[in-house]
Amino acid sequence: MxxxxxxxxxxxxxxxxxxxxxALAHAFETAARAAYVFDQTTGTVLLSKNAQEPLPPASMSKLMTVYMAFEAITTGRLDIDERLSVSSYAASFGGSSMFLDTTDQVRVEDLLRGVIVTSGNDASVVLAEALSPDGTEAGFARLMTDRARQMGMMNSTFVNASGWPVAGHRMSMEDLGILSHRLITDFPTFYPLFAETEFPFDGRVPSNSSNRNPVLTMGLGADGLKTGHTEEAGYGLVGSAKQGDRRIIWVIAGLDTAEARREESIKIINWAFRQFAQSxxxxxxxxxxxxxxxxxxxxxxxxxxxxxxxxxxxxxxxxxxxxxxxxxxxxxxxxxxxxxxxxxxxxxxxxxxxxxxxxxxxxxxxxxxxxxxxxxxxxxxxxxxxxxxxxxx
Structure with a gap:
């Protein structure tokens, strides 16, 4: 045969x-220039507005620096109790800061808190220089871009570790959502750092020790992740909240004021949890x-x-x-x-x-x-x- x-x-x-x-849920109209809302529990995208457009991410891009630091700790390249030196370059940064100087030897854990809670530009650069193959922030930024591509973040290009305004430093809202999902799932032991509301490092500048995330203490289940603001980027927030068995992640950018950022985040949380349910x-x-x-x-x-x-x-x-x-x-x-x-x-x-x-x-x-x-x-x-x-x- x-x-x-x-x-x-x-x-x-x-x-x-x-x-x-x-049935049809009530459509959510956001005032943000770009937005991405993701139900992490079921893997459902609830809202996508200009979500794949590369935009200036401001300090929200510090999440990539934090992710790579967590990864280095997990693989043994960095120890959480290790003390790192502060270069004159790192100490020169203004804006959000831990107010470090070149005489400091700072624990990695404190640097991470400084990035996550107080959005320290100087702390971001100290971590970047320690992890860069050539000891420079630029070298670390190239690693950030390569790692982002490996993680499926195809609309992100990094020029620095802090989100300091510079041409070509871009992330999409969808990529920030992907990154947030990975931070939560890949590093559950570190993730509670994002819910800390205060980090008064060494008693320096107490007025700068508060977490800028406006919804952490509002009883809505919010427990992360990072705010961002520059004149070019406007006001933005990468947030996550858990209610019951469900967790959502939302990313917004391009709002005009900090108050608008807060109000938009509250609306998104309420909409995502009240208009949808897990079946x-x-x-x-x-x-x-x-x-x-x-x-x-x-x-x-x-x-x-x-x-x-x-x-x-x-x-x-x-x-x-x-x-x-x-x-x-x-x-x-x-x-x-x-x-x-x-x-x-x-x-x-x-x-x-x-x-x-x-x-x-x-x-x-x-x-x-x-x-x-x-x-x-x-x-x-x-x-x-x-x-x-x-x-x-």
């Missing part, structure tokens, strides 16, 4: 029913559909979700949502349990399309001689109809 070739693959779409709570749709291993198998010991394979599936949905009633299972089939055996074979594509009103991987629920071995004979007969039937069989001859 000649070898049977796999038929041309077709993009197959299966309609499945999921009972969840949909548990299926437990891990739940079969969503079946897919056709080519040359397998079984003609079909079950498609399941690999992890518990929760979707973020608007809070406007109960109805049935029709979702699509999409795969290229038939799927050639052998197939391994847990192998991704398809996607569940769900649309929820104005929210972005959600695509969830579906995996094989079991192994399907390649069939033996009997399977090949049966498959050949089916191919002939499809091609020639009854004339292909002895009875039709």
């Amino acid at each position: 000649s070898k049977l070739r796999l038929p041309a693959l077709r993009r197959l779409v299966l309609v499945v029913g999921l009972v969840i709570a949909p 548990d749709v299926a437990d891990a291993g739940t079969q969503i559909a079946t897919a056709d198998v080519w040359m397998g010991e079984a003609p079909t394979v079950g498609l399941t979700v690999a992890e518990d599936l929760s979707l973020l949905v608007p809070l406007l009633g109960q109805t049935e949502i029709v979702a699509n299972v999409v795969y290229d089939g038939p799927i050639e055996a052998p197939i391994s349990a847990g192998q991704q074979l398809a996607e569940l594509v769900v649309n929820l009103g104005e929210l972005p399309e959600k695509r969830i991987p579906l995996v094989a629920d079991r192994d399907v071995a390649r069939g033996g001689f009997a399977t090949r004979v049966r498959t050949a007969a089916l191919v002939l039937w499809d091609r020639y109809g009854p004339a292909a069989t002895p009875e039709g001859s």
Whole structure:
């Protein structure tokens, strides 16, 4: 018998029913020049306004400096109790500052608090010079850009470690959202630093010891991350808040005043938590559909979700949502349990399309001689109809 070739693959779409709570949430109109709101718990983008546009990030870009310092501590390149010298270059920075001088030997932990809580430009440069391959801030900025690309932050280019205004230093709101997500998930032991409201380093300039994040103490669940302001960038904030089992991240930029930044953040928190809720749709291993198998010991394979599936949905009633299972089939055996074979594509009103991987629920071995004979007969039937069989001859 000649070898049977796999038929041309077709993009197959299966309609499945999921009972969840949909409808259109009230659209949020933000006064920010650019904004990005992300439900971290379900991976849902709630708002995107000019979110991929590279903009001056001001001190919000210090989050990348902090991320790289956390990474260096985790890998052993830097010790949290290590004391670093302050160069004359680092000490020369004005603006937000720890008011360091060249006689200081500062613990890494204090420098991190100085960056996170008091937004110290000088502290950012001390960390940058310590981690740079050539001991310069410019060398560290190149590392920042390279690392950002590796993390999927394609609209970020760093020229310095502090966000000091300079041509070419840019980040998008989406990239700041990606970075915030990574800070929260990659460094859970360090993340509580972002919720600290005061850091009176060595008693220097007490008036500069307060965290500028305006929503930390408002009882809204906010626990990070960083403000930013320059004349060019306007007022911005990268924030995160947790209420119940849900966490959101929001990024806003280009507002006219600090008060506008505060009010916009409050509105976003309330909107994100009150207009949407997390709905548990299926437990891990739940079969969503079946897919056709080519040359397998079984003609079909079950498609399941690999992890518990929760979707973020608007809070406007109960109805049935029709979702699509999409795969290229038939799927050639052998197939391994847990192998991704398809996607569940769900649309929820104005929210972005959600695509969830579906995996094989079991192994399907390649069939033996009997399977090949049966498959050949089916191919002939499809091609020639009854004339292909002895009875039709």
